[in-house]
Amino acid sequence: MPKALITGITGFAGSHLAEWLLANKKDMEVYGTYRLRSRMDHIKHIQDDIHMVECELKDPRSVDEMIKAVKPDYIFHLAAQSFVPTSWNAPAETLIVNQIGQVNLFEAILKHQLDCTVQIACSSEEYGQVYAHEVPIKEDNPLRPLSPYAVSKVGQDYLGYQYYQSYGLKTIRTRTFNHTGPRRGEAFVTSNFAKQIAEIEKGIKPPVLYVGNLQAKRDFTDVRDVVRAYWLAVEKGVPGEVYNIASGVTYTIEEMLNKLLSLSQAAITITPDPSRMRPSDVEILLGNYDKFHQQTGWKPEIPFEQTLKDLLDYWRARV
Numbered sequence: 001m002p003k004a005l006i007t008g009i010t011g012f013a014g015s016h017l018a019e020w021l022l023a024n025k026k027d028m029e030v031y032g033t034y035r036l037r038s039r040m041d042h043i044k045h046i047q048d049d050i051h052m053v054e055c056e057l058k059d060p061r062s063v064d065e066m067i068k069a070v071k072p073d074y075i076f077h078l079a080a081q082s083f084v085p086t087s088w089n090a091p092a093e094t095l096i097v098n099q100i101g102q103v104n105l106f107e108a109i110l111k112h113q114l115d116c117t118v119q120i121a122c123s124s125e126e127y128g129q130v131y132a133h134e135v136p137i138k139e140d141n142p143l144r145p146l147s148p149y150a151v152s153k154v155g156q157d158y159l160g161y162q163y164y165q166s167y168g169l170k171t172i173r174t175r176t177f178n179h180t181g182p183r184r185g186e187a188f189v190t191s192n193f194a195k196q197i198a199e200i201e202k203g204i205k206p207p208v209l210y211v212g213n214l215q216a217k218r219d220f221t222d223v224r225d226v227v228r229a230y231w232l233a234v235e236k237g238v239p240g241e242v243y244n245i246a247s248g249v250t251y252t253i254e255e256m257l258n259k260l261l262s263l264s265q266a267a268i269t270i271t272p273d274p275s276r277m278r279p280s281d282v283e284i285l286l287g288n289y290d291k292f293h294q295q296t297g298w299k300p301e302i303p304f305e306q307t308l309k310d311l312l313d314y315w316r317a318r319v
């Protein structure tokens, strides 16, 4: 049976991808990496159907042993330090986890001479400073990263390109724009606002919702559409290539907040919280996904309103 390995299976996208593979690729064995301190709540419901392997990506020996034991046919490399604000507080850790972690993975694949396809979770943050005439953003747009996180993803992206060119490692780079849905980490804006609304509805917190920069524009895709794209990337994508995964629609964070508020009866006051502002924030992300659509037929299917409703209901069931 072919084997799919998901680094970061205990996380947001990783757990959705595991679910998608189990439901749609019945002939595939699903493996995932975890660290001793990983929280398992996102995968508890599927843990009998997946194989979990302990692995610290920062440690070459740990990665080597994991790759030798699993020998995957497909790797979805989703594990990362993925929160932009954390990357200003911990830039070195962000670079080590994201870039050195990926080098360790690549080197182990080469050492054990695996003929596997590797999807790399790159990011729209790599585009960073985007000018008005450059949207919707295509893959050949200049990369002008605006945070240590974004730089770490540029590094992952170019390492993917370089290992393909140098060694023929079958890497496929996906530059995914913002994505959300149930299980989104509560630090990220959609989830943070949805959780605050759910807490206000339950009377756990006063009716004041704290916000950062509401003028930023983001292109949101449902995580369930994104993980379907990750499978199509390894199935139909061209090794060495890079693809945008986006919805092709952009909203200000304020518009997104208003959509969430319209799903609630609660009377809520919006209050700026200066600690939520960033040293530099990407002003606009709006992706062109034509290249990926032409290669794989993928397009997003779940309307943003449905995604936000599912996210709010997720928090309503948890607070």
Ligand SMILES: C[C@H]1O[C@H](OP(=O)(O)OP(=O)(O)OC[C@H]2O[C@@H](n3cnc4c(=O)[nH]c(N)nc43)[C@H](O)[C@@H]2O)[C@@H](O)[C@@H](O)C1=O
Pocket (backbone or CB within 6 Å): 082, 083, 084, 122, 123, 124, 125, 176, 177, 178, 179, 187, 188, 189, 190, 192, 210, 211, 212, 213, 214, 216, 217, 218, 253, 276, 278, 281, 282
């Ligand atoms: C593609 C990319 O997508 C994500 O990165 P992100 O765009 O930084 O995501 P976020 O949800 O933290 O912020 C979105 C926007 O919302 C603004 N914003 C306003 N008020 C709050 C607020 O209260 N909290 C947060 N977190 N953001 C706020 C904030 O300033 C920013 O403009 C990651 O998955 C990343 O891994 C990735 O690759």
